Structures are given as C-alpha cells and as structure tokens.
Amino acid sequence: MVITPALEKLPRSFYERDATTVAKDLLGRYLLHITGGIARIGKIVEVEAYLGQQDLAAHASKGLTSRTAVLFGPPGHAYVYRIYGLHWCMNVVSGPVGKGGSVLLRAIQPVQNVLGPTRGPGLLCRALEIDKRLNGHDLLSDDFFLAAAFEPEAFTITNRPRIGVNYAGAWSHQLLRFYIEDNSFISRR
DNA sequence: TCATTGATGGTCT
DNA sequence: GACCATCAATGAG
Numbered sequence: 001m002v003i004t005p006a007l008e009k010l011p012r013s014f015y016e017r018d019a020t021t022v023a024k025d026l027l028g029r030y031l032l033h034i035t036g037g038i039a040r041i042g043k044i045v046e047v048e049a050y051l052g053q054q055d056l057a058a059h060a061s062k063g064l065t066s067r068t069a070v071l072f073g074p075p076g077h078a079y080v081y082r083i084y085g086l087h088w089c090m091n092v093v094s095g096p097v098g099k100g101g102s103v104l105l106r107a108i109q110p111v112q113n114v115l116g117p118t119r120g121p122g123l124l125c126r127a128l129e130i131d132k133r134l135n136g137h138d139l140l141s142d143d144f145f146l147a148a149a150f151e152p153e154a155f156t157i158t159n160r161p162r163i164g165v166n167y168a169g170a171w172s173h174q175l176l177r178f179y180i181e182d183n184s185f186i187s188r189r
Numbered sequence: 190t191c192a193t194t195g196a197t198g199g200t201c202t
Numbered sequence: 203g204a205c206c207a208t209c210a211a212t213g214a215g
Contacts, residue, residue: 048207057207067200084208085197091207104207122208164207 007032007147012140015075015094019101022094023049024157024178026103026146030111033128034143040128042108042118044146046179046186048162050091052100057168060100070136071100078144080125080135087122088131092139092146106163106177109185120187156181163187 007030015022026044033040050058052071059081060071070079071093079091079102091102108118110127118127125131139145159175166172179186 050207059207062201065201081207082197082199084206085199087197087208089207106207117209120208162207167206 006150008150009140010146010148012076014146015092015139016097017095018099019049019051019094019103020176022092022101023047023103023176026092026105027157027178027180028149028153028155030147030149031105031108031128032145032147033130033134035129038113040113040115041111042114042124042128043111044105044107045109045183046105046107046177048104048106049176049178050102050104051176055168056171057162057165058100058102060102068100071102072098073136076139078130078134078137078139080130080132080137082132083122088125089121090125090130090134107179107185107187109183119185155183 026047029044031042031044053060055061059068062068064072070077074097075093075095077093079093080088083089091104094101094103105124106121108124110118115127117123134144137144157178158181160177161173162177
C-alpha cells in the first residue's frame with residue numbers, strides 16, 4: 001500500500017525562471033502521468049540544466065528547427081525526443097521565452113504505479129510511459145504535470161558535470177547536473 | 190567491477 | 203551518411 005503525498009501542481013511562473021534555477025528547484029518535486037485512469041508518479045532526484053542556444057551541449061544550439069521548436073516555445077511544456085534510436089528522453093522547457101533553455105529529467109524515485117527501473121533518462125521515460133506523443137505537451141494539463149509536496153523535505157544538492165556531452169568542449173565541464181545527495185535512485189557513474 | 194559493444198531511428202549536414 | 207543528453211549484455215581481470 002503506497003501512501004500518495006498531497007500534491008500541488010506547479011504554476012507557469014515556476015518554469016519561467018532560467019534553466020539552472022528551475023533544475024535545482026525541480027529536485028524533490030513529483031512527476032505525474034495519468035494514462036487510462038492510472039496515475040504513475042515519481043519523485044525527481046536527478047536533473048541536468050541546458051542553458052539554451054549558446055550552450056553547445058544543448059539541442060537548442062542547433063537553432064530553431066522543426067525538432068527544437070518546442071524548446072523555443074513557452075516554458076512549462078515537455079520536450080520529448082528519441083536518442084540512440086531506442087530511448088526517449090524528456091526535458092522541461094524553462095524561461096525566458098525564446099532562449100531555448102530546458103531541464104533534462106535524469107532519474108526519479110518511484111512513488112506509485114511506476115514500471116521497472118528509473119535510474120536514467122531513458123528508463124525514466126519507459127517507467128512513466130512517456131514517448132513522442134507527449135512532445136510539446138503542456139505541463140499545466142491534468143494528465144501530465146509536475147507537482148510539489150505540501151510538506152517539502154530537506155536534502156542536500158550535489159553539482160556534477162553533465163553526462164554524455166563530451167563533444168561540447170568547455171560546456172561539458174560546467175557543473176549543470178544536480179542530484180539529491182545520498183539518494184539511491186540517481187543514475188550511476 | 191570495469192570496459193566494450195550492439196541495438197536502432199530521427200535529425201542535421 | 204554521421205551523429206547522438208542510452209541501456210543491457212557480454213567478457214576480461
């Protein structure tokens with residue numbers, strides 16, 4: 001029996017801040033995806049910030065294309081794409097509008113109705129049934145959104161370089177990966 | 190425990 | 203045609 005914490009949907013203003021601020025503030029928040037009457041819920045424990053067009057590690061560095069259009073759209077929407085031909089990854093578009101900033105969700109801690117492992121961006125999406133259909137989806141909707149617990153918990157945030165972006169030169173060294181210290185659900189490495 | 194590699198497809202050049 | 207914001211299975215040590 002899982003006891004679901006009381007949750008409050010995050011407002012648009014939450015996402016209108018810069019990617020680094022949103023990334024750190026997303027730790028400890030809850031991701032909910034409701035499909036077929038089943039609510040799948042995970043607590044976010046690891047994220048990476050992608051700063052926008054000038055960030056060579058970010059998809060937005062390609063500029064505005066059909067693929068990256070969502071990144072340059074309004075904050076508070078989901079950017080979902082396929083990577084390495086077989087995995088889905090999910091970002092949260094952050095502000096300010098037009099900058100192309102976003103936050104990659106890398107790992108969650110299972111809370112309710114989660115399918116399989118969640119320590120990694122591809123696994124996370126599989127576990128919450130997130131795929132291309134949710135690209136561009138508004139995160140203030142009622143079936144796919146982020147929420148805060150009414151009673152937040154205390155934790156320490158650790159900074160590390162982002163993973164898998166060695167091609168990005170100096171940008172690959174920036175400490176833009178954040179996770180909850182000592183949480184056992186972060187991706188290994 | 191660590192390093193290597195195969196699977197697999199959309200996007201960009 | 204090359205390149206990936208990955209994961210799981212494999213084999214060496």
